[in-house]
Amino acid sequence: MEVARPQLIHRWISVSVVLIGLFFATAHCFYLPGVAPQDFVKGDELKVKVNKLTSTKTQLPYSFYSIPYCAPKTIVDSAENLGEVLRGDRIENSPYVFHMREPQMCNIVCRIVLNAKTAKEFKEKIDDEYRVNMILDNLPLVQPIKRTEQDPIVYQHGFYVGLKGLYAGSKEEKQFINNHLSFTVKYHKDAQSDAARIVGFEVRPFSVKHDYDGGWNDNVRLSTCDPHAKRTVTSADPPQEVDDKKEIIFTYDVEFQESDVKWASRWDTYLLMADDQIHWFSIVNSLMIVLFLSGMVAMIMLRTLYRDISKYNQLETQEEAQEETGWKLVHGDVFRPPTNSDMLCVYVGTGVQFFGMTLVTMIFALLGFLSPSNRGGLMTAMLLLWVFMGIFAGYASTRLYKMFKGTEWKRIALRTSFMFPGIVFVIFFVLNALIWGEKSSGAVPFGTMFALVVLWFGISVPLVFVGGYVGFKKPAIEDPVKTNKIPRQIPEQAWYMNPVFSVLIGGILPFGAVFIELFFILTSIWLHQFYYIFGFLFLVFVILIVTCAEITIVLCYFQLCSEDYLWWWRSYLTSGSSALYLFLYAAFYFFTKLEITKPVSGILYFGYMLIASYAFFVLTGTIGFYACFWFTRLIYSSVKID
Numbered sequence: 335m336e337v338a339r340p341q342l343i344h345r346w347i348s349v350s351v352v353l354i355g356l357f358f359a360t361a362h363c364f365y366l367p368g369v370a371p372q373d374f375v376k377g378d379e380l381k382v383k384v385n386k387l388t389s390t391k392t393q394l395p396y397s398f399y400s401i402p403y404c405a406p407k408t409i410v411d412s413a414e415n416l417g418e419v420l421r422g423d424r425i426e427n428s429p430y431v432f433h434m435r436e437p438q439m440c441n442i443v444c445r446i447v448l449n450a451k452t453a454k455e456f457k458e459k460i461d462d463e464y465r466v467n468m469i470l471d472n473l474p475l476v477q478p479i480k481r482t483e484q485d486p487i488v489y490q491h492g493f494y495v496g497l498k499g500l501y502a503g504s505k506e507e508k509q510f511i512n513n514h515l516s517f518t519v520k521y522h523k524d525a526q527s528d529a530a531r532i533v534g535f536e537v538r539p540f541s542v543k544h545d546y547d548g549g550w551n552d553n554v555r556l557s558t559c560d561p562h563a564k565r566t567v568t569s570a571d572p573p574q575e576v577d578d579k580k581e582i583i584f585t586y587d588v589e590f591q592e593s594d595v596k597w598a599s600r601w602d603t604y605l606l607m608a609d610d611q612i613h614w615f616s617i618v619n620s621l622m623i624v625l626f627l628s629g630m631v632a633m634i635m636l637r638t639l640y641r642d643i644s645k646y647n648q649l650e651t652q653e654e655a656q657e658e659t660g661w662k663l664v665h666g667d668v669f670r671p672p673t674n675s676d677m678l679c680v681y682v683g684t685g686v687q688f689f690g691m692t693l694v695t696m697i698f699a700l701l702g703f704l705s706p707s708n709r710g711g712l713m714t715a716m717l718l719l720w721v722f723m724g725i726f727a728g729y730a731s732t733r734l735y736k737m738f739k740g741t742e743w744k745r746i747a748l749r750t751s752f753m754f755p756g757i758v759f760v761i762f763f764v765l766n767a768l769i770w771g772e773k774s775s776g777a778v779p780f781g782t783m784f785a786l787v788v789l790w791f792g793i794s795v796p797l798v799f800v801g802g803y804v805g806f807k808k809p810a811i812e813d814p815v816k817t818n819k820i821p822r823q824i825p826e827q828a829w830y831m832n833p834v835f836s837v838l839i840g841g842i843l844p845f846g847a848v849f850i851e852l853f854f855i856l857t858s859i860w861l862h863q864f865y866y867i868f869g870f871l872f873l874v875f876v877i878l879i880v881t882c883a884e885i886t887i888v889l890c891y892f893q894l895c896s897e898d899y900l901w902w903w904r905s906y907l908t909s910g911s912s913a914l915y916l917f918l919y920a921a922f923y924f925f926t927k928l929e930i931t932k933p934v935s936g937i938l939y940f941g942y943m944l945i946a947s948y949a950f951f952v953l954t955g956t957i958g959f960y961a962c963f964w965f966t967r968l969i970y971s972s973v974k975i976d
Contacts, residue, residue, distance in 0.1 A: 371597045372471060373529035374434040380519070380532075382430040383412060385467035385474075386422055386775050387495065390861050390928065392462050393935045394774040395422035401459055401495075402452045404429050404444035404584050416717060416785065417710025422776030425469065432470075432519065434530065435590045439561040443584040445550060448576065456576045460496035460509040465862075467492040470519065471532040472707055473600065478536055489603060491862055493539040496576065510573040512539035514559065515586040516566075520593040522600075533593050533600040541573035544583040559585055601707060605866045613870045616850030620877040623847050627884035634891050661894035665970055666818035668894065671738040672902035676746060678959075679738070681906065683731025683750040683798075685956020688949060690723035691716060696875055699868035706864050717789065724751065724794040728801025737811040747802030751795040754952060758945050759790075765941040768934050814971035824898050831896050833904055840885050841911030844954055847881045848874050849919060856923050860939070882909035882954045883961030890962045905962030910955030917947040 374380065384398035399405055412425040429443050448456070468475040476489040496511040520534030545557045559567050566587065574582055595602070672678060695716050698704055704712045731750045732743045740746065770777035778786075829835070851874045858865030886908045890901050920943040930936055 371531055373524070373531060374521075375528050375530075376435045378434040380432040380434055380470060382428050382432070383425050383469045384428045385469055386424050387459065387464045387466055388492070388862055389459075389462045389464045391930060391935075392464075392932050393860065393930065393938055394769065394772050394932075395424075395776045396459075396464070396773075397424040397775040398426060398428070398466065400773070400775070401455045402446060404446070415710045415714050416782065417713030417715075419710070419782045420713050420778060421710055422774065423709060424775045428468070430468070430515075430517075430586060432517070432588050435521070437590060438586075438588045439566065440556060440559040441586050441588075442554075442556070443586060445581065445583045448578060448580050448582065450578045453576055453578045453580065456496065456511060457509045460494075460498060460511070460576065464495045465490075465492040466495060468535075468537075470535045473532060473535045474604070475535050475537055476604065477538070489536075493537050496541065499573070509576045510541040511576050511582060512541050513544075513574050513582050513584050514540040514542045514567045516540065517586060517588040518591055519588060520591045520595070522593055522596055531597040533595045533597060534591075534603070540567045540569060540571070542567045542571040542585075543574045544585065546583075556583070556585070601705070604706070605864050612850065613854075613867065617870065617873055617877070619850065620847040620874065620881070623843055624877055624880050624884070627843065627881060627888065630888050631884050634888065661891070661897075661969070664822060664894060664897055664899040665815045667822045667899040668901070668966060668970060669813040669815065670817050670821060670899070672900065674903070675738045676735070676740070676749070678902060678906065679731040679735040679740075679746050680749045680753055681952060682734055682956055682959055683727040683729075683746075684754040685952045685959070686730040687720065687723040687727035687754075688953045689956060690726050691719040692875065692953065694719050694723075696868060696872045700872055704868075706866055717786075721789050721794040722797065724797035725801035727751070728798035728803075729805035730801075732802040732805035733808060733811070736806055736808075737813075739810075743802050743806040744799070747799045750802070751798035754948075755790055755794070757948070759786075761941055761945055765938055768937060772934055814967055822897075822899070824900070825896070827896055827898060831893065831898065833900075836889055836893070837904060837907045837911050838914075840889050840908030840958075841913070841915055841954075843885045844878055844881045844909055844912040845915035845919070847877050849915075852916065852919065853923070856920065857927075860923075860928060878954070879957055882912070882957040885909060886958035886962045887965045890965060894966070901962060901966065902959075906955040906959040909958030909961075910951045912954050913947045913951030916950050917943060920947070 384403075386395040386397060387400070388395050399409060406427055406429045410427045412427075414423055414425060418425070432438065446452070466475075475492055477491075477493050478487045479490055480487050493512060493515070496509055498507050498509055500507055516538040518534070518536040518538075519532060520536070521530040522533045523530045542558055544559065546554045547557065548554070555562070557565075558571060559565060567585070574580075576582075695704075695712070698715055699712070704715060727750050728747050731746050735743060735746045766778050766783075851871060854867070855865060855871075857863055886905050889908050890905055893901055893904065921940075924930065924936070924939055928939070930939060
C-alpha cells in the first residue's frame with residue numbers, strides 16, 4: 335500500500351496540471367497591462383463593446399440588451415474569465431462603430447417605438463439610477479463631471495440610462511432617456527509613423543426629442559441634429575420622454591482629440607486618488623496603535639524573560655516576585671490540549687490558507703499583475719491562490735493535531751477542506767438564487783458554478799490531504815514543560831479578565847488599525863469605483879498582522895498571570911473578534927452611505943459582508959493564535975522549573 339502512494343500522488347498531480355491547463359485555456363486572462371498595446375492608423379475600424387448596466391441603488395447588474403436598446407444583427411459575447419463572470423460582467427458587441435481619426439456627427443443608430451412593456455423597463459432602470467458601461471480598446475467609458483470652476487474634473491463610470499424631471503408648470507415627475515451620446519476618443523500619436531494609440535474614452539449624454547420631416551426611412555434627415563447644416567445637439571433641446579407609444583431615435587457623435595498622455599499611463603485618470611492624505615492619516619493612526627502595543631510587549635518581555643534568565647538578580651521586591659509567580663504557577667497545565675481541539679486545528683489550518691492567499695495576492699497586486707485593465711484578474715487570482723494554498727492548510731492543521739496527541743489525521747484534513755468553503759458556498763448559493771430570481775446578469779451561471787466545484791473538489795481537497803499527510807509524518811512538536819496529570823483549579827477571575835469581555839476588548843485595536851482603509855475598500859466595491867492603492871493596503875495589512883499579534887500576546891500574558899491557563903481558544907478569539915466590529919461597521923456603512931431600497935439588494939449586501947467578516951475572523955484569529963503560541967513556548971522554555 336505504501337509503495338503505491340507516491341504513484342497515486344504523481345497521477346493526481348498530473349491530473350491537476352491538466353485541469354489547470356484547461357482552466358487557463360478557457361479563461362483568457364492575465365494579460366499584463368503595458369504588454370499588449372494596439373496601434374490604429376487613420377480609418378481603422380474601432381468597435382465599441384457594451385458591458386453590464388450597474389446601479390449603486392440595487393447592486394444588481396443587468397446585461398446591456400436586457401432592455402430594448404439598439405442591437406447589432408448578431409450579438410456576440412466576448413470571452414470572460416472566471417473573475418468577470420463572478421462580478422456579473424457581460425461584455426458584448428454593439429452597433430456603435432467608429433473609424434480612427436474620422437469624426438462623425440449625428441449618426442443614427444436605430445429608431446424604436448415603445449409599448450407599455452418596454453416603456454416600463456426603461457422607466458424602472460431610470461428610477462433605479464442604472465448606468466450604461468461601454469468599453470473601447472479595453473478602456474471603460476467615463477463621463478467627465480466638473481461641479482464648479484475651481485473643482486478638478488471627476489470621472490464617473492458610464493452614463494445614466496436617463497434622468498427624472500418636471501415639465502415647467504407640472505408637478506408630475508417624468509422619465510427622460512439619454513438617447514444622444516457625444517463620444518470623445520483621445521489618442522496619442524506616434525511621432526515617427528501615422529499610427530496612434532487610444533488613451534481616453536469619454537462621453538457626454540443628452541436627452542433630445544428628435545424631429546424629422548416626412549415619413550421614416552433609412553435616409554431620413556433629422557432637423558434636431560444635422561451634419562449638413564452643422565446643427566448639433568445641445569442641452570437646450572427638448573428632452574425625450576419615456577412613455578407608451580413614444581418614438582425614440584438613438585444617435586451619436588464622435589470626435590477625436592490628440593492627447594499628450596502616453597499609452598502606458600492612460601489609466602492614471604481613472605485611478606487618481608484625490609484623498610491620499612486620508613490614507614497617510616490612516617497609516618499614522620495605525621502606527622500609533624502599533625507603537626503603543628510594541629511598548630507593552632517589550633515591557634512584558636523585559637520583566638519576565640530577562641529576570642528569569644538572569645537568576646543572579648535576586649533583588650526583586652516581595653510584590654514583584656508574587657506578581658511574576660502567577661504565570662509560572664500554571665506551567666503544568668499551560669500546554670494541556672483545549673476542549674474542541676479538533677475544531678481549533680481546522681480553524682488554524684483554514685487561517686493559514688487564507689493568510690497565504692492574502693499575502694501572495696497583495697504581492698502580485700504590488701508588482702502590477704492585477705491592474706484594473708485586467709478585468710476580473712483580482713478575483714481569479716484570489717480563487718486560484720485559495721485553491722493552491724490548501725496544501726498549507728492541511729499541513730498546519732494536522733501538525734497542530736499531532737501535537738494534541740491526535741491520531742486520525744484524515745478526519746482533520748477532511749474537515750479542513752470542507753468547513754470554511756462549505757459554509758461560504760452555502761451562503762453564496764442562497765445569494766446566487768436570489769440574484770437569479772431577479773434575472774440579473776450577476777447570477778453565476780451553472781457552468782461557472784460547476785467550474786468552482788471542480789476547483790474545490792478536484793484541486794483544493796486533494797491538496798489539503800497532501801499537506802495533511804506531510805504535516806502528520808513530521809515529528810510532533812514537543813512541549814517545553816511537562817503537563818500534570820490532574821488539571822489545576824483556576825482561581826476566581828476579576829471582572830475584567832472575564833473571557834467574553836477580554837475577547838471583545840481584544841478585537842477593537844486590530845479593527846481600529848484598518849477601518850479607514852476599509853471605508854475605501856467598501857466604497858470601491860459597493861459604489862463601483864476603482865481601488866488601486868495596493869501600496870497603502872499592503873502597509874495596512876502589515877500593521878494588521880503586528881496589531882493582532884501584539885494585542886493577543888498582551889492579553890494572553892495578563893490571563894496567565896491571573897493563573898488562567900485556558901489560552902488556546904481565547905488567543906484565537908481575541909484578535910478574531912475584530913471581525914464582529916468589521917460586520918458592525920459594514921452595517922453602519924449600509925445605513926449611512928448607501929441608498930439601497932430593495933430588500934433583495936439589502937440581503938445581498940449583508941450576505942457578502944457576512945462572508946467577508948467570516949474570512950476576516952479566520953485570518954485575524956490565526957495570526958493571534960500563532961503569536962500567542964510562540965509567546966507561551968518562549969516564556970516557558972526559558973523558565974527553569976524545579
